[in-house]
Amino acid sequence: MTNNDILRRIRYIFDLSDSKMIGVFKSADHQVTRAQVSDWLKPEEDSEYKNCTDTQMAYFLNGFINERRGRREGDQAKPESTLNNNLIFKKLTIALNLKSDDVLETLELAGFKLGKHELSAFFRKPNNKHFRECKDQVLRNFLKGLQVRFPKEEQPVPKKTFEWKPLADK
Known part of the structure; x- marks a missing residue:
């Protein structure tokens, strides 16, 4: 499964809008644009499709943890470079x-x-x-x-x- 597939499924399961997705990234101290999120969610056949890298996916997952469980005290988890x-x-x-x-x-x-x-x-x-x-x-x-x-x-x-x-x- 690609990071984009997983991102799409998580978005669908938890009914995350573009602005909520941007908020998840932001809670992991990472800025993304609506255009980036939109390009990651497009089908692979689309000419504007972009790959979601492991680091970007790690930021999303860390932000998802922060959103669902609350932000932990002190330094935030560093995103993994390979997932x-x-x-x-x-x-x-x-x-x-x-x-x-x-x-x-x-x-x-x-x-x-x-x-x-x-x-x-x-x-x-x-x-x-x-x-x-x-x-x-x-x-x-x-x-x-x-x-x-x-x-x-x-x-x-x-x-x-x-x-x-x-x-x-x-």
Whole structure:
């Protein structure tokens, strides 16, 4: 999965407008423009499509953590220069304050079964002998489960008000 795919899905799941997306970046002390956000969200076939770099995605995820959990005291987390699915998965679970049981339930909502030990292997350090690389399939199903877990609140339909006017006399 590309950073742009993940960005698009997160935007859709949490119903983030362009200005909210800019705010997420800003909460990680990074300035982006509406044009940049728009170019990252365009389909790959579009001529104005731009790749979202790992550093930009890391800024977004750090900002998402700040938005959802609150900004921590002191220095902010430095954005990683290279991201992988394991880091993205970890940052999303931190932002959403999900425990391992919550993550497993979320994966099950997408029809994907995973054991507790398999899940913990994704969050280990890469040099640990039990570390396991998070494949696109796992991350894709996690995002799909988040979509079920956090449904968009239905917007109230505005009531139409009709003003009664008598017919004009002829």
